[in-house]
Amino acid sequence: MSMKVHTRQVDGITILDLSGRITLGEGSVTIRDAVRDVLAKGSNKILLNLGDINYIDSSGIGELVSAFTTVRNSGGELKLLNLTKKVHDLLQITKLYTVFDIKDDEATAIAAFAK
Amino acid sequence: MADSITSRVSFTLDSSLESVDKVEQTAEQYAKQAGFDEDTVPHIAMAVREAAVNAVLHGNAYDKHKRIHAAFETTSDSLIIRISDEGPGLDPEGIPDPLAPENILRGSGRGIFLIRAFMDEVNFRQLNPGTEMTLIKHRTPAQPGT
Numbered sequence: 001m002s003m004k005v006h007t008r009q010v011d012g013i014t015i016l017d018l019s020g021r022i023t024l025g026e027g028s029v030t031i032r033d034a035v036r037d038v039l040a041k042g043s044n045k046i047l048l049n050l051g052d053i054n055y056i057d058s059s060g061i062g063e064l065v066s067a068f069t070t071v072r073n074s075g076g077e078l079k080l081l082n083l084t085k086k087v088h089d090l091l092q093i094t095k096l097y098t099v100f101d102i103k104d105d106e107a108t109a110i111a112a113f114a115k
Numbered sequence: 116m117a118d119s120i121t122s123r124v125s126f127t128l129d130s131s132l133e134s135v136d137k138v139e140q141t142a143e144q145y146a147k148q149a150g151f152d153e154d155t156v157p158h159i160a161m162a163v164r165e166a167a168v169n170a171v172l173h174g175n176a177y178d179k180h181k182r183i184h185a186a187f188e189t190t191s192d193s194l195i196i197r198i199s200d201e202g203p204g205l206d207p208e209g210i211p212d213p214l215a216p217e218n219i220l221r222g223s224g225r226g227i228f229l230i231r232a233f234m235d236e237v238n239f240r241q242l243n244p245g246t247e248m249t250l251i252k253h254r255t256p257a258q259p260g261t
Contacts, residue, residue, distance in 0.1 A: 024168055025132045058225040066222035093232050095214050
């Protein structure tokens with residue numbers, strides 16, 4: 001199953017609801033394009049909702065890291081929301097859990113962005 | 116100790132993402148049949164996927180004239196997967212540590228690390244040309260699969 005992205009705005013934050021797989025090829029490209037589109041439209045506060053991501057490989061992890069650095073280099077913030085156990089475990093193993101700002105609740109995540 | 120083979124299959128495949136998917140699906144099937152638990156099966160499948168991606172992307176560089184080879188073997192002791200490519204060769208010692216502070220924000224370079232994290236043994240063999248990676252996961256006596 002490929003990855004799908006649904007974009008919405010809440011209190012000036014762009015939320016990308018992702019579902020499916022983030023793997024080499026389509027999933028990785030989809031997330032890269034989605035983040036670029038958001039930045040191109042002038043928003044640089046992005047919340048990636050990974051609650052419906054059922055699989056991610058090393059390319060997908062790399063894509064999350066690239067998205068994080070791209071947004072940060074543009075002066076913005078990128079946070080992660082609703083990690084599944086699989087994604088959580090992978091970020092622990094790769095020591096990226098402390099790199100990302102990870103939230104379990106959307107309202108808390110929205111409030112955590114710099115005003 | 117005798118280590119009798121109970122099941123074996125091998126493929127020769129194009130250097131494509133479809134081949135990666137096929138190898139991953141076969142790994143999942145073999146891991147289930149070998150009796151690994153529901154947490155371990157996806158780890159094995161992911162490790163094998165990463166090895167296949169390595170062969171297709173870094174080994175053969177999607178070259179349509181080059182193939183990848185995948186062999187799956189279940190023995191009484193282990194699940195053994197061999198993935199090889201026809202590329203220029205891989206020096207596993209030359210792969211940067213993805214956990215090092217200077218590499219932690221790199222957008223790539225975590226595949227071999229994940230393979231090593233999820234498998235019990237990972238061995239590399241140079242084929243001239245190409246690299247063969249052998250991934251081994253040991254079965255425990257509690258696993259009832261054949």
